[in-house]
Amino acid sequence: xxxxxxxxxxxxxxxxxxxxxxxxxxxxxxxxxxxxxxxxxxxxxxxxxxxxxxxxxxxxxxxxxxxxxxxxxxxxxxxxxxxxxxxxxxxxxxxxxxxxxxxxxxxxxxxxxxxxxxxxxxxxxxxxxxxxxxxxxxxxxxxxxxxxxxxxxxxxxxxxxxxxxxxxxxxxxxxxxxxxxxxxxxxxxxxxxxxxxxxxxxxxxxxxxxxxxxxxxxxxxxxxxxxxxxxxxxxxxxxxxxxxxxxxxxxxxxxxxxxxxxxxxxxxxxxxxxxxxxxxxxxxxxxxxxx
Amino acid sequence: xxxxxxxxxxxxxxxxxxxxxxxxxxxxxxxxxxxxxxxxxxxxxxxxxxxxxxxxxxxxxxxxxxxxxxxxxxxxxxxxxxxxxxxxxxxxxxxxxxxxxxxxxxxxxxxxxxxxxxxxxxxxxxxxxxxxxxxxxxxxxxxxxxxxxxxxxxxxxxxxxxxxxxxxxxxxxxxxxxxxxxxxxxxxxxxxxxxxxxxxxxxxxxxxxxxxxxxxxxxxxxxxxxxxxxxxxxxxxxxxxxxxxxxxxxxxxxxxxxxxxxxxxxxxxxxxxxxxxxxxxxxxxxxxxxxxxxxxxxxxxxxxxxxxxxxxxxxxxxxxxxxxxxxxxxxxxxxxxxxxxxxxxxxxxxxxxxxxxxxxxxxxxxxxxxxxxxxxxxxxxxxxxxxxxxxxxxxxxxxxxxxxxxxxxxxxxxxxxxxxxxxxxxxxxxxxxxxxxxxxxxxxxxxxxxxxxxxxxxxxxxxxxxxxxxxxxxxxxxxxxxxxxxxxxxxxxxxxxxxxxxxxxxxxxxxxxxxxxxxxxxxxxxxxxxxxxxxxxxxxxxxxxxxxxxxxxxxxxxxxxxxxxxxxxxxxxxxxxxxxxxxxxxxxxxxxxxxxxxxxxxxxxxxxxxxxxxxxxx
Numbered sequence: 001x002x003x004x005x006x007x008x009x010x011x012x013x014x015x016x017x018x019x020x021x022x023x024x025x026x027x028x029x030x031x032x033x034x035x036x037x038x039x040x041x042x043x044x045x046x047x048x049x050x051x052x053x054x055x056x057x058x059x060x061x062x063x064x065x066x067x068x069x070x071x072x073x074x075x076x077x078x079x080x081x082x083x084x085x086x087x088x089x090x091x092x093x094x095x096x097x098x099x100x101x102x103x104x105x106x107x108x109x110x111x112x113x114x115x116x117x118x119x120x121x122x123x124x125x126x127x128x129x130x131x132x133x134x135x136x137x138x139x140x141x142x143x144x145x146x147x148x149x150x151x152x153x154x155x156x157x158x159x160x161x162x163x164x165x166x167x168x169x170x171x172x173x174x175x176x177x178x179x180x181x182x183x184x185x186x187x188x189x190x191x192x193x194x195x196x197x198x199x200x201x202x203x204x205x206x207x208x209x210x211x212x213x214x215x216x217x218x219x220x221x222x223x224x225x226x227x228x229x230x231x232x233x234x235x236x237x238x239x240x241x242x243x244x245x246x247x248x249x250x251x252x253x254x255x256x257x258x259x260x261x262x263x264x265x266x267x268x269x270x271x272x273x274x275x276x277x278x279x280x281x282x283x284x285x286x287x288x289x290x291x
Numbered sequence: 292x293x294x295x296x297x298x299x300x301x302x303x304x305x306x307x308x309x310x311x312x313x314x315x316x317x318x319x320x321x322x323x324x325x326x327x328x329x330x331x332x333x334x335x336x337x338x339x340x341x342x343x344x345x346x347x348x349x350x351x352x353x354x355x356x357x358x359x360x361x362x363x364x365x366x367x368x369x370x371x372x373x374x375x376x377x378x379x380x381x382x383x384x385x386x387x388x389x390x391x392x393x394x395x396x397x398x399x400x401x402x403x404x405x406x407x408x409x410x411x412x413x414x415x416x417x418x419x420x421x422x423x424x425x426x427x428x429x430x431x432x433x434x435x436x437x438x439x440x441x442x443x444x445x446x447x448x449x450x451x452x453x454x455x456x457x458x459x460x461x462x463x464x465x466x467x468x469x470x471x472x473x474x475x476x477x478x479x480x481x482x483x484x485x486x487x488x489x490x491x492x493x494x495x496x497x498x499x500x501x502x503x504x505x506x507x508x509x510x511x512x513x514x515x516x517x518x519x520x521x522x523x524x525x526x527x528x529x530x531x532x533x534x535x536x537x538x539x540x541x542x543x544x545x546x547x548x549x550x551x552x553x554x555x556x557x558x559x560x561x562x563x564x565x566x567x568x569x570x571x572x573x574x575x576x577x578x579x580x581x582x583x584x585x586x587x588x589x590x591x592x593x594x595x596x597x598x599x600x601x602x603x604x605x606x607x608x609x610x611x612x613x614x615x616x617x618x619x620x621x622x623x624x625x626x627x628x629x630x631x632x633x634x635x636x637x638x639x640x641x642x643x644x645x646x647x648x649x650x651x652x653x654x655x656x657x658x659x660x661x662x663x664x665x666x667x668x669x670x671x672x673x674x675x676x677x678x679x680x681x682x683x684x685x686x687x688x689x690x691x692x693x694x695x696x697x698x699x700x701x702x703x704x705x706x707x708x709x710x711x712x713x714x715x716x717x718x719x720x721x722x723x724x725x726x727x728x729x730x731x732x733x734x735x736x737x738x739x740x741x742x743x744x745x746x747x748x749x750x751x752x753x754x755x756x757x758x759x760x761x762x763x764x765x766x767x768x769x770x771x772x773x774x775x776x777x778x779x780x781x782x783x784x785x786x787x788x789x790x791x792x793x794x795x796x797x798x799x800x801x802x803x804x805x806x807x808x809x810x811x812x813x814x815x816x817x818x819x820x821x822x823x824x825x826x827x828x829x830x831x832x833x834x835x836x837x838x839x840x841x842x843x844x845x846x847x848x849x850x851x852x853x854x855x856x857x858x859x860x861x862x863x864x865x866x867x868x869x870x871x872x873x874x875x876x877x878x879x880x881x882x883x884x885x886x887x888x889x890x891x892x893x894x895x896x897x898x899x900x901x902x903x904x905x906x907x908x909x
């Protein structure tokens with residue numbers, strides 16, 4: 001019983017990161033109707049900035065955070081300005097393909113800038129574990145879960161109460177009508193990419209803190225986060241969060257009880273089952289154009 | 292037959308049949324010729340380019356023509372590779388057996404990867420193929436007996452019919468295999484099958500009304516694409532000698548798609564350009580790893596933004612603009628004629644030809660009746676069609692009228708099989724239609740037009756007229772690939788019919804125009820032409836005059852009805868222009884709020900109280 005509970009707790013803690021990165025994917029999908037295949041490489045590039053400035057240049061974590069946030073904002077802005085806007089709103093699949101190209105560029109640019117080695121990170125997070133009610137809780141992962149939940153809540157508050165959030169939701173429902181009603185489409189599109197990039201940065205820092213920093217280190221998490229987003233319906237932000245936690249728990253349970261092959265194939269199997277049985281996911285609504 | 296289409300002066304080379312094949316053959320011979328001076332490494336690079344050309348071309352078929360994106364092609368390549376290894380271990384066959392195995396296994400896995408396309412659209416399909424690619428790679432990793440797991444496995448040296456081959460010899464084999472694969476793909480794309488894929492990509496709705504089963508077309512394209520990648524896998528295995536499951540990654544899948552798109556996914560030769568750019572140039576220029584990927588990643592993004600047609604699309608556009616056959620002045624406007632004039636002219640013409648209009652008995656044999664029995668169609672809580680019954684006699688023209696929202700188009704969509712029935716049944720002739728099977732309708736001789744146009748963007752008027760004859764082509768894919776006599780005869784006949792229909796509808800000068808460049812009124816004609824060119828026995832016209840000037844509407848409807856009387860087809864005309872309907876139909880069925888409020892000859896309906904009330908308000 002306690003092994004079962006332990007698996008659930010572990011799963012919830014992994015799920016937080018999935019939820020964060022799934023939010024980054026779902027936010028783009030909600031407003032742009034496209035999957036950003038460069039989500040992982042964008043986040044990873046900015047996480048490199050954070051750790052390089054923080055540890056290797058030895059300027060302290062504050063400087064690292066500042067530089068990486070500026071980097072993430074600039075990267076989000078540049079992608080929107082340089083790729084998304086020139087592509088226009090014609091064939092959306094072209095945007096998906098372009099993000100695949102961007103992924104190739106960023107992955108290799110990361111390698112050129114930061115080298116192809118694997119670095120262990122000494123993250124500025126509390127280490128060690130505490131035992132609560134017979135469950136072993138890793139403090140680093142607990143902090144990560146807290147950051148993820150806080151990130152999701154901040155995003156939710158921003159989208160619900162700011163002008164920008166209202167504009168984003170209107171734009172997501174009908175870009176043309178929203179533009180005619182005075183929603184500044186370019187601003188919405190720009191901030192969607194910037195916020196998505198920031199979410200990717202946070203998720204990437206969190207993942208690197210408990211694993212290693214190397215080119216492509218976020219790809220595995222991306223597949224899981226992507227699965228979480230699909231599970232939540234791709235266009236639903238609460239769905240992405242729920243999907244993240246559900247997937248985290250399912251993964252932890254399969255690690256505890258199922259053969260290794262099942263654990264490895266789990267995200268992919270979930271994607272296939274969801275797409276074939278209920279493409280709208282658990283929380284999404286399917287628009288006719290995507291069906 | 293009226294005057295033939297004006298013959299244009301074309302340069303001599305343009306009149307050589309199969310000149311594209313000759314050109315490709317020339318290119319292959321040139322590579323053969325220079326192969327003697329290649330070093331072993333250069334021969335290897337050229338072989339890799341040849342292999343990726345085949346894989347790129349498989350995307351030309353699947354994505355360029357059928358519109359189905361796949362990021363699962365690495366799994367297919369792996370299937371070909373491991374089929375090769377299994378074949379060489381189990382049997383004593385050389386590449387001759389391995390190619391058969393690679394093609395069969397590739398096609399089968401291709402079909403499996405394509406199955407999700409039956410349920411989901413292109414973006415979700417890309418996601419599903421991505422997932423399948425990852426699953427396949429995991430399977431390759433776990434199947435250590437065959438693949439060696441993470442450590443990989445050695446591929447036995449290539450033999451063909453008992454003879455062993457050097458890397459240079461392998462290049463020759465690869466060139467021949469590529470030539471055959473490209474010819475196969477080219478023959479499939481040019482003709483009924485390629486037109487069907489293009490039709491399904493550009494307008495699934497229209498394609499299914501023309502008798503194409505969307506599922507079969509899509510999954511078939513996956514099978515063809517898989518077979519091509521499977522045979523590329525055999526070459527790949529022998530070229531690299533040593534394969535590991537790591538090779539068949541998601542990245543490789545994306546690279547193959549990038550090759551097809553950079554090269555130009557509409558053109559088979561674009562795949563060669565893409566393969567040279569992505570796989571050949573960096574090797575030749577000895578660019579180091581990461582920079583090479585950055586460069587082609589950037590080129591890819593730039594091409595997506597500025598030249599969605601890729602290299603080949605750009606070259607073709609330049610050729611059209613500056614080449615010897617550049618565009619002539621825009622063709623003259625279509626001359627409009629009032630319906631009466633058309634009818635007289637048509638009669639005069641047929642008398643001159645010595646053919647009478649079809650006699651009433653012949654009409655009865657050819658036209659087919661439509662029975663609508665207590666049909667109900669509901670969308671959620673709204674009942675759009677509520678117990679409609681109507682009997683449409685073979686060979687008659689029946690007007691279906693009613694105010695907006697009366698259920699006319701919904702009824703037509705139910706007949707076409709686009710919407711399901713909540714009750715009742717519909718029969719064409721003696722056959723009760725199965726709901727939601729639009730492709731079944733065309734086989735029974737039902738054709739239809741679309742109120743909001745459902746044209747195939749990027750295709751010419753001639754293409755539309757050929758697509759319209761999909762169900763009556765009279766040849767199958769085998770005939771098409773091998774260019775057998777049924778194919779040649781069928782194409783010739785369809786082309787003649789297409790020109791005849793174009794002349795009837797005043798489109799003869801516009802056959803080579805792409806539909807998106809035409810005025811709305813002309814597009815409407817193309818939509819109608821596509822439906823009538825295969826001589827349907829029951830023609831459903833969905834507001835053919837909507838959006839046209841009264842003269843244009845008169846002209847179009849007049850021409851179509853004369854033609855239908857001629858070939859003896861039954862016509863159901865949905866139209867808002869009441870005067871037009873009353874003038875040209877034998878019978879009028881009026882709907883309001885999903886129910887029949889009048890069903891009689893035009894003169895009686897015109898005076899009926901509730902009909903007048905529905906139209907003029909009450």
